[in-house]
Amino acid sequence: MTLNTNKMLNKENKVQIEIQSSMCYKIYQQYGWLLNAYVSDYYVSDYWRQLPQSWRDSLENLKPEVLASIIDPAAALTDFQILPLSLLSLRQSLIYLSLPRAQEFLYVDQLKPTYSLLYNKNVMQNKHFKNCFWKRIKMKKRHEIQLIAKMCYKLANETQCNYIVDVGSGLGHLSRVLCYMYGFRVCALEAQEYLTTEARKLDDLMENKMKNYFDGSINNKLRVTHLNVKVKTNCDGSDILEAVKEAFSSNDNIQFGIVGLHPCGNLGPTLLRLFKHSSRVKFLNIVGCCYMKLTTPGYPLSTYCKQNNYDLQYSAREVACHALEAYIAKLKVGDFDQLKVHAYRAALEKLIINRSPSMYHSQVNSVKCTDGLEFAEYCSKATSNLGIELSRSEMDSLEIRNYLDDWRNVVVFYSLRLMMAPLIENIIMLDRVLYILESGHHCEVTSLFDPKLSPRNQILTAKKY
Structure with missing residues (x-):
């Protein structure tokens, strides 16, 4: 079975x-x-x-x-x-x-936001607003952002959480969608300072353009907080917790969800460890990437795979x-x-x-x-x-x-x-699933993206109630 x-x-x-x-x-x-x-x-x-x-x-x-x-x-x-x-x-x-x-379709339109003061469906459907987001974004990236943002919205409703940390945020395209379209409080973490700087510029450009189309529909207090942080991939993600505290100017009690659109190599496993060890992380939503860059801290993760010495060579992880x-x-x-x-x-x-x-x-x-x-x-x-x-x-x-x-x-x-390449991805994904289950939490694997557009189309989600 x-x-x-x-x-x-x-x-x-x-x-x-x-x-x-x-x-x-x-x-x-x-x-x-x-x-x-x-x-x-x-x-x-x-x-x-x-x-x-x-x-x-x-x-x-x-x-x-x-x-x-x-x-x-x-x-x-x-x-x-x-x-x-x-x-x-x-x-x-x-x-x-x-x-x-095969792609599994995600239906979330009927969900009632728990943070309705921040959510504006009219803004989401406005063509000018959409154009501000999708300009110069390739079809593959647009496809992924639209769907993983919906998944975040679903998980946020189920866990009563409206703070999200976007790890490996790049130019901030996903973070902007989560913030301005869905109304989340978003902290975007990116290791490359140049990308962080450019992301802030794109935020300013979008807000200036949107002033021509909306009168007060966008909450001016909502802005993505972009931080230049290189997450250590050999620990439990404590540096992410410090960044969250800085981003939201809060005490240590803020609870948040984590999204990672193709976190590279050991970064994905680091996010899994943070989800396991920190009570502040309410949900996890990540897509695998660059398996060939995994090292011992990143694979295997689960006790079961470690005990059975499940090792994968570089070339096999690369073909996956x-x-x-x-x-x-x-x-x-x-x-x-x-x-x-x-x-x-x-x-x-x-x-x-x-x-x-x-x-x-x-x-x-x-x-x-x-x-x-x-x-x-x-x-x-x-x-x-x-x-x-x-x-x-x-x-x-x-x-x-x-x-x-x-x-x-x-x-x-x-x-x-x-x-045989999917077999290797399965071995890695099942190891991550077992790691979550051994921690006592629930998780799902969803083929959210169209595999013809996005070869790494399986999303691992986990949540705490």
Whole structure:
């Protein structure tokens, strides 16, 4: 029985979650070599021959659009796709154990605000007001801000809390929505001083523009408090408590909720620890990000995962941050130029270590794949920072030409890794869920964002009553 994200998680289903976590980790142990492999090493390590023979026989030179249905958990396999039983079993296990990624819609319009003096629905619906918020904000960010703000609104009503701390606030776009549209008292914490300064300027600009459209509809006493604070990620978040005291000019009794839109690496776990240890934190609302930057204080968190030594290598945590749905879309349309880049990178790695073994895994430049990008041009752009110049004879050798002709199998190998990427995110998410449940609090996992727009679309929320 797998975790239902529409259900409040509590101590009654903790054992179920432990079993699910254990099953996920057993799959990782079995296929860890695949998840921990770098596609750039495909030719160097001859990864194709490390796949089971039955897999190679069924997947060799597979058309991208057929491959898309194999790695897409929402797609049904067609009658002509004859796959080995071990691969079918893996695919079905991933579907069964994975947290659902399909977007779950959040309805909050019928909630009655507990802080009605600060809330003005007419302001929220005014087109001029909306334009002030969304100008120069990309669609992905706008999508995320609108939905995570609604979730904050829901949690605030349920916990009777109207103070919110936005950790990693950047330019303050989410903080402004929470403050001016929903009426929360907001403290925005950002590590980069430049972003804090720019956020204050954007606040001033918005307020000046809004004076032309409203007469007293906006509470002039409501302003986001922007603080330049670099939260320590190896402690329990006590520096956040100090910032809250400064922001709200209050005593130590102010209770607040925490929101983190993609807190990087160990910052997310720090927010979880603060929620656990401080009675002042009423709710938590965070979206994972940059799992490869997690270190020992950040994973594992739960007693259960620590006792079972659930360790994840860097490369596996890194692939968990990739965009599965977006890649499936590329496969379906047969965007060959975008797909061939995997073979380009793997062939380039072979050329680099042939030239100089000490440069193995050197950081090359990221190269945007455009229509008709030739391998020689790719190599020139990718290695411009390494101080080496590959000759035409090296790049045109028979070995390299054979590698490039083999690009479909490189895509197959990359796709198999990506098919398993949600498994790693599940392991990390279940560890965080168990950490909350071991603390005696309730939590939920909600696939709030559209995964095609926002690959990290699962939100972990927790609250105290």
